[in-house]
Amino acid sequence: MADEVLIRIEKRYPTGGGIRGEMTVPLGVPSVTVVFGPSGSGKTTLLRCIAGLERPEWGLIRFGPEVWLDTDAGLWVPPQRRRVGFVFQDDVLFPHRTVRENIAYGLRKLPRPERDRRVTELLKLLDIEALADRYPRTLSGGQRRRVALARALAPGPRLLLLDEPLTGLDASARQEIQRLIRQVLTHAGIPAILVTHDRDEVLAMGDRMAVVLDGVVLQVGTLAEVWERPASPAVAQALGVENVLRGRVVDVNGTLATVAVGDRRLYAVVSEDLRTVRDVWVVLHPRDVLIEKGGSSESEGDFQVSARNRLVGRVTALVPEETVLRVWLDCGFRLAAVITYPAREDLDLRVGDVVTAIVKASAVRLVPHGSLQMEGRGNGVTMGRAR
Amino acid sequence: MDWVAIRLSLRLAFWTTALLLVIGTPLAYWLAFGRTTLRRLVEALVALPLVLPPTVLGFYILMATGPQSPLGRLYETLTGRRLPFSFQGLLVASIVYSLPFAVQPLVTAFRGVDRRLMEAAWCLGSGRLETFFRVVLPLSWPSVIAASALTFAHTIGEFGVVLMVGGNLPGVTRTVSIAIYDEVQALNYAAAGQTALVLLVFSFVVLTIVYSLRRDVWAVWPMKS
Numbered sequence: 001m002a003d004e005v006l007i008r009i010e011k012r013y014p015t016g017g018g019i020r021g022e023m024t025v026p027l028g029v030p031s032v033t034v035v036f037g038p039s040g041s042g043k044t045t046l047l048r049c050i051a052g053l054e055r056p057e058w059g060l061i062r063f064g065p066e067v068w069l070d071t072d073a074g075l076w077v078p079p080q081r082r083r084v085g086f087v088f089q090d091d092v093l094f095p096h097r098t099v100r101e102n103i104a105y106g107l108r109k110l111p112r113p114e115r116d117r118r119v120t121e122l123l124k125l126l127d128i129e130a131l132a133d134r135y136p137r138t139l140s141g142g143q144r145r146r147v148a149l150a151r152a153l154a155p156g157p158r159l160l161l162l163d164e165p166l167t168g169l170d171a172s173a174r175q176e177i178q179r180l181i182r183q184v185l186t187h188a189g190i191p192a193i194l195v196t197h198d199r200d201e202v203l204a205m206g207d208r209m210a211v212v213l214d215g216v217v218l219q220v221g222t223l224a225e226v227w228e229r230p231a232s233p234a235v236a237q238a239l240g241v242e243n244v245l246r247g248r249v250v251d252v253n254g255t256l257a258t259v260a261v262g263d264r265r266l267y268a269v270v271s272e273d274l275r276t277v278r279d280v281w282v283v284l285h286p287r288d289v290l291i292e293k294g295g296s297s298e299s300e301g302d303f304q305v306s307a308r309n310r311l312v313g314r315v316t317a318l319v320p321e322e323t324v325l326r327v328w329l330d331c332g333f334r335l336a337a338v339i340t341y342p343a344r345e346d347l348d349l350r351v352g353d354v355v356t357a358i359v360k361a362s363a364v365r366l367v368p369h370g371s372l373q374m375e376g377r378g379n380g381v382t383m384g385r386a387r
Numbered sequence: 388m389d390w391v392a393i394r395l396s397l398r399l400a401f402w403t404t405a406l407l408l409v410i411g412t413p414l415a416y417w418l419a420f421g422r423t424t425l426r427r428l429v430e431a432l433v434a435l436p437l438v439l440p441p442t443v444l445g446f447y448i449l450m451a452t453g454p455q456s457p458l459g460r461l462y463e464t465l466t467g468r469r470l471p472f473s474f475q476g477l478l479v480a481s482i483v484y485s486l487p488f489a490v491q492p493l494v495t496a497f498r499g500v501d502r503r504l505m506e507a508a509w510c511l512g513s514g515r516l517e518t519f520f521r522v523v524l525p526l527s528w529p530s531v532i533a534a535s536a537l538t539f540a541h542t543i544g545e546f547g548v549v550l551m552v553g554g555n556l557p558g559v560t561r562t563v564s565i566a567i568y569d570e571v572q573a574l575n576y577a578a579a580g581q582t583a584l585v586l587l588v589f590s591f592v593v594l595t596i597v598y599s600l601r602r603d604v605w606a607v608w609p610m611k612s
Contacts, residue, residue, distance in 0.1 A: 053506050079509040086510040092503045096525045105521070106511030155512055 003027050005159065005191075009049050009059030009069070019045045021217025023210045025159070025193060027064055030185040034202045035195045037212035037238065043195040044089075046212065047161050050193065051086050052079035063158070085152030085160040089167060091144040093136035099123075099147050100132040106155035122150040125187060126180060142173030146180065153184055160185065160192040166201055178204055199240055203281040203367045211235050223281075228334070243284040243336055249277060249366070256308070256361060262332040267308040268364035279369035288363035289337035291327060293347050295354040308361040311335070315353045318344070329357055389582055391558050392566035399474070399562060400542040403481040404535050407489040410482070411534070415493030416519065437487050445551025448480045452552070472554045477562075480552040481542050488537040496530030497523055529600040536600075540593040544586065 005025040012018040019042035025033045035043045048054040050061065052068065055076060061069040068077045093102050103122055107115045123129045126146040136144060145165065152160060165181060166174045182205070185192050194205060202209055202223065210220045211231075218238075219231040227244045230236035247266065251258040257270040261282055268282070295312035313331030320326075324338040327349065335357060339349075349355070418430055436444055452470035453459045462470050470476035500523050508518040524531070546564040553560030555569070563582060570579035 051510055053509070079506070080512050080514055082510075083512075084510065086507065088503055088507060090503075092501065092507045094504060094507075094522060105508070105513075108517075109512075151507075151511070 003064060005050075005064070006060065006062040007046075007050060009046075009056040009061065011045055011049055011054055011056040011059075013045075017045070018042060018215050019049065019212070019217070020215060021046075021210075021212070023217055023220045025191050025208075027158075027191060028189075029191065030189055031191045031207040032181075032185065032205050033191065033193045034206035034209045035193060035212055036199070036202050036209050037197065039197050041212045042215040043197075043212050044163055045215075046217070047086075047163055047193060047195050050159075051084055051161055052077060052082050053086075083155070083158050085155075085157035087145075087148050087152050087160070087162045087165055089163045091136070091148040093144060093147055093151070095136055098133050098135055099128060099139070102136065102147055103150045103154050105151060118154060122154055125184060126150045140173075141169050142176060145169065145173075145177050149177075149180065149184060153188060156188070158190060160188075160190055162192060162194040164196055165194060166196070166198070181205065199242075200367055203244065203283070203369075211238055213238055241286055241336070243282075243286065243289075243334075245282040245284070245333055245335075246369070247280050247282040247366075249274075249280055257366065259364075259366065264311060264332050266311075266359075266364055267361040268366050269362045270366060274366055274368060277366075277368040281367040281369055283365040283367055284335070284359065284363065286326065286336040286338045288359055289335065290358040291329075291337055291339055291343075291347065291349070292356040292358055293349070293353065295356050305358060306360070307358045309357075309359040309364065311357040311359070313355060313357060315349060315351050315355060318349065318351060329355065331357060389563070389566040389570075389578070392561055392563045393582070393585070395474075395558060395561065396543050396563040399477060399481055400539045402478055403485055403542040404489075404538045406478070407482055407485060407538050408531070408535060411486065411489040411493060412531075415490045416497055416523075418490065418494045419497035433490050434487050436484050441484065441545065441547025442551055444484060445480060445548040448483060448548070448552050452476055452479060471552060472556065472560060474559055477549060477553040477560050480548045481545065484545055484548045485538045485541045488541045489534045492530045492534040492537065493527070496527035500526050533597045533600050536593045536597045540590050544590065 004027055006022075007024070008022040010018070010020040017040070023033070025031070035046060037043050045054060049056050049059075049069075056069065056071065058071050059069055060071070061067075063082070066077075067073075067075050068082055069075065094105065097105065100119055100123070103119050104115055107118055110118065120129075123132055126149060128143065128146050128150065131139060131143055131147070136147065139147065149165075162181070166177055169177060178201075181192070181194075194201075196202060196205075206223050208220070208222050209226050211218045211226060213234055219226055219235050224246055226235070227239060230239060245261045247259040247261040249257050249270075250260050250265075252270060252275055255269050255271075257268050257274070259266045259268055259280060259282055266282060274280075290307070311329075311331040313329040313335065315327060316330050316334075317328040318325055319328065321338070324340055325344050327337045327339055329335045329337065337357060339347075414429075414433070418426060418433070449471055450456060451458055452462070454463060454469055459470055462468070468475075470479060504522050504526070505518050508522045513521060543562075544564060545562070546568070549560065549562050549565060553562070553565075555561050555565055561569075563586060567579050567582050567586075570576070570582070
């Protein structure tokens with residue numbers, strides 16, 4: 001398929017480290033592909049190779065029909081001619097230029113009136129008109145990030161690369177920048193590749209994800225694919241111990257939300273800013289899941305405990321870990337719980353047993369689903385493809 | 388006071404500084420960002436005038452520009468004149484002699500520019516030359532001024548090289564330092580003292596300017612909180 005970015009590279013540093021792997025990013029639709037992995041895993045190197053700031057020893061990078069790198073053919077396109085936007089981790093704004101001049105940097109070839117118009121448009125889009133004549137050193141972290149976004153977008157890049165765009169910001173600025181990134185991508189109609197080590201950022205921003213560990217791209221796919229079917233135990237471990245389920249808020253009553261997960265209902269305590277969100281990731285730590293033998297009492301009004309969620313399921317696997325036992329349940333979706341070894345003895349738990357998983361509503365965490373392509377929403381209409 | 392000598396020194400210093408900025412800037416850029424091992428060799432070569440006695444330097448320049456050398460012959464065929472004991476010859480000598488004073492501050496300044504600023508410029512479509520003029524040079528200007536001031540002052544104060552290459556022709560190669568030397572030889576201490584004082588004050592002012600500029604004017608990045 002030509003309508004995608006194909007990246008298949010190997011880059012090694014003489015001092016160790018580097019990146020090896022293959023991934024694709026769809027073109028022509030706004031989307032966010034998140035490169036996820038711990039720090040030092042090679043994520044940034046991957047991004048720099050795509051931008052042309054690093055030159056892999058071996059590989060092929062193709063942007064649609066354009067070849068950016070083909071080591072076999074000795075082809076290499078320098079960063080100047082790739083037309084990608086790069087947002088660096090610490091913004092890297094030009095300190096000797098005002099906000100306006102920073103944004104206008106990549107527009108030198110445009111005639112003056114057109115350049116001014118473009119800068120004004122971006123100042124407005126990122127809501128930084130008031131900062132136009134200030135110097136970067138006088139700006140806050142969130143403001144600098146906005147300017148960095150505007151500067152990268154100004155020349156009309158065909159792909160946006162973001163290196164840890166939310167790192168170093170406080171909570172409210174993070175939410176703002178998250179929202180803005182989505183907004184500008186939709187506005188520009190371009191895909192983005194975003195590097196992060198933060199799992200919540202993956203959930204909040206990603207359509208697709210690539211998991212990178214120790215310099216190797218281990219798995220690439222939609223968020224749901226990767227989270228539901230990790231390619232290896234190493235990927236599963238990198239993704240974390242928590243259960244991550246795709247859900248939809250169907251009702252909010254006070255601070256209690258009802259979330260549909262598959263054909264089940266879960267109750268979760270919601271905060272103010274999540275009231276209007278419908279698509280969510282349900283994040284649930286296995287240690288917050290209690291297990292009761294038997295499965296008779298799922299119906300409401302029959303509670304003998306305060307916990308709001310009772311899910312009947314079947315034990316599919318018992319995996320011994322260092323200090324606890326991980327219990328895999330099938331409740332219509334896969335759910336992990338951890339129990340102690342004595343608890344297992346007392347319950348005499350075996351694979352195939354029917355049990356009830358009990359979860360407090362306050363232990364269920366909801367992360368807004370940030371997908372630009374709105375995968376799995378309603379009747380499957382995808383906004384991007386309708387462009 | 389010997390105004391002819393002072394004017395000559397100023398003229399020499401001005402042209403040396405101007406030409407060294409033109410030659411030194413690309414050389415400094417290459418030394419700062421080049422990747423070949425040849426760089427080390429050139430770096431040492433540029434620094435040589437710092438440690439060589441001016442007479443040694445002057446001797447080699449005299450040999451290299453004399454009518455027996457290919458360089459001297461080439462100059463003679465092109466212009467019909469000879470380099471040694473002329474203002475132009477003095478200029479060549481001054482440029483070589485002050486090379487490290489111009490190049491080294493520039494190399495330090497160029498290397499000090501955050502590499503990612505250049506990368507950001509590349510991603511925004513700037514070629515290497517454009518990046519240099521729009522990012523590297525504006526961020527290095529205090530060092531450019533420092534380099535100019537040092538070169539200028541250093542040229543005003545040179546003695547040995549001038550004596551070797553230029554000799555002592557009033558209005559042509561007789562610079563301030565030579566003039567002072569002559570006055571002292573002639574036991575004319577008052578005249579020597581006046582000119583010496585002018586040089587002392589001038590050098591002091593220049594160094595004050597340089598040191599106030601070399602403080603990091605753009606103390607703004609990277610702002611780690």
